[in-house]
Amino acid sequence: MSVLPFDDRDGFLWLDGKLVPWRDAKIHVLTHGLHYGSCVFEGERVYGGKVFKLREHSQRLIESGRILGFEVPWTAEEIDEATMATVKANNIVDGYVRPVAWRGSEMMGVAAQATTIRFAVATWTWPSYWSPEARMKGIRLNVSTWKRPHPETAPTASKAAGLYMICTMSKHKAEGDGYEDSLMLDWRGQVAEATGANIFFVFGNELHTPTPDCFLNGITRQTVIALAKARGITVVERAIFPEDMVKASECFLTGTAAEVTPVREIGTYTFTPGDITRQLITDYDALVRA
């Protein structure tokens, strides 16, 4: 865990159209996004000074805002430019990028149609430390008691800050019980995803992953599906039930932060990270650095 608090660092953030000194990027306590969760964000990775799938992330940020009923006041091109300006200003070579858009302070009721939409980009150095072989050990997940909500009860296709409330609670419980992460089922009891990453299983020679009908169809998920298909691996998107996991030989998570992370245990189910996982780690690493 970083010892440097995130509000007390050197460098620059992009805030509402310009770079500002890191410590000056402040908002007021009476901010709609803070009180009511009217906030969307992205998580991106910089590899060798370039943001992987930058345009896809910028577009998803705009779309996440639209799902929540607001228009980010910048185009995808402008968001791309702001992101790269922030990466360059902080000399980031291998790092993480956090764009965020939220409703401001003009109104404090539930209805806040006239609030300005604020926009910021932060970035910090964050190399991916693990060699493929170290990663192959695999991580351990518990099964969360919190469920991914029905798409009619939450804006599940948006990367909305509010949806992370149950992710934080799930992950805290998992860490408290000695696990690295938590598997979240959906309201039907189907396997959904981890707290910040999508999930895949190997059944026979096929790769199976839950249909993203109530959680984020991750950019990494889509990338890994394409990589697997390019290798001639059959990819099946379907409803997966917890009891199906007994037949899975391999399991891994995908996400911008997680990249391709093998899993060796989910509750009582065990997996052995193997050839398909190793192949996709290698292919993903090659692609992000291409």
Ligand SMILES: Cc1ncc(COP(=O)(O)O)c(C=O)c1O
């Ligand atoms: C809840 C959740 N699901 C899935 C993902 C994977 O999405 P992506 O691959 O676009 O980073 C993330 C990470 O952004 C996430 O937070």
